[in-house]
Amino acid sequence: MYIFHRKADLIQWRKQLDGSAPIGFVPTMGALHAGHISLIHMALQQCQYVVASVFVNPTQFNNPEDLEKYPRDAARDIEMLTLAGCHALYIPEVSDIYDSNDNYAFDLGNIGQVFEGPLRPGHFDGVVNVCKRLFDIVSPTDVYFGQKDFQQCAVIRKMILHYRLKMHFHRCPIIREPDGLAMSSRNVRLNTSERKLASKLYECMSSAVKDVYNYTPEQICEKLFDQISGYPEFSIEYISVVDTLDLKPATHWSWETVLLVTCKLGSIRLLDNIIIPAK
Ligand code: AMP
Numbered sequence: 001m002y003i004f005h006r007k008a009d010l011i012q013w014r015k016q017l018d019g020s021a022p023i024g025f026v027p028t029m030g031a032l033h034a035g036h037i038s039l040i041h042m043a044l045q046q047c048q049y050v051v052a053s054v055f056v057n058p059t060q061f062n063n064p065e066d067l068e069k070y071p072r073d074a075a076r077d078i079e080m081l082t083l084a085g086c087h088a089l090y091i092p093e094v095s096d097i098y099d100s101n102d103n104y105a106f107d108l109g110n111i112g113q114v115f116e117g118p119l120r121p122g123h124f125d126g127v128v129n130v131c132k133r134l135f136d137i138v139s140p141t142d143v144y145f146g147q148k149d150f151q152q153c154a155v156i157r158k159m160i161l162h163y164r165l166k167m168h169f170h171r172c173p174i175i176r177e178p179d180g181l182a183m184s185s186r187n188v189r190l191n192t193s194e195r196k197l198a199s200k201l202y203e204c205m206s207s208a209v210k211d212v213y214n215y216t217p218e219q220i221c222e223k224l225f226d227q228i229s230g231y232p233e234f235s236i237e238y239i240s241v242v243d244t245l246d247l248k249p250a251t252h253w254s255w256e257t258v259l260l261v262t263c264k265l266g267s268i269r270l271l272d273n274i275i276i277p278a279k
Contacts, residue, residue: 002088007137021048025140030054031071031185032080035175039144040084053090060126104132111154142168150273182272217241217250237262253279
């Protein structure tokens with residue numbers, strides 16, 4: 001696997017590839033786990049070359065403590081990406097990405113105003129800024145993002161349309177631990193008892209969506225709220241069923257929707273979701 005620390009070197013390498021070859025790109029913040037690697041595998045199935053990036057993007061952190069405590073392990077990331085068969089890794093310093101004052105943030109409309117938008121002010125502006133810069137450097141034909149960060153998928157889709165970027169967007173399924181907890185780099189910060197309890201979230205979600213079409217979206221949210229409330233250690237931030245494209249509240253099951261949940265367990269935020277296909 002080629003490892004590039006400077007964008008100039010990556011751009012040089014990219015230039016000599018066959019111009020018609022599909023190039024898949026998987027942006028990450030490192031501390032990789034099987035969820036990230038599933039994106040690499042998906043990209044490898046569909047593209048001739050796969051590029052990953054590992055970059056803890058400071059502009060998307062609204063909480064300095066979260067940025068400071070974000071897990072980092074470049075050596076292990078390199079090992080995992082090499083084993084997975086990734087062709088190239090871009091692992092830059094902040095100055096290599098943010099070498100200009102360009103601001104790519106734009107009005108995301110409803111997508112930016114709900115859920116993580118108000119809870120993490122500036123977060124999606126940071127995501128848009130880093131992804132636009134990364135996309136410009138890598139010039140991929142296909143980009144791969146995890147359903148785990150559902151709102152981020154909606155943001156990136158909108159960004160691709162806004163900037164008329166010529167690339168296909170792929171939403172990849174959530175990879176879970178054996179007990180159902182959605183894999184996340186932040187899970188290592190859960191203590192032993194929190195980690196045990198964390199699996200209850202998906203248990204509650206799975207039970208709430210049983211026979212989903214017999215209930216209204218509002219009733220599903222109420223069911224889930226009641227179930228999670230049985231565990232006082234969880235502090236619910238939001239529960240909602242929304243349209244998968246514009247993230248507006250769903251009132252029926254006529255098209256694809258998603259049940260979004262975020263809870264705090266100790267100091268860690270757990271985000272999870274289940275897609276509900278149209279009836
Ligand atoms: P991150 O390093 O957290 O920024 O994540 C990089 C990419 O991996 C994002 O597109 C995430 O949505 C995706 N991802 C994170 N966790 C998972 C998971 N458990 N399953 C699938 N994809 C994931």
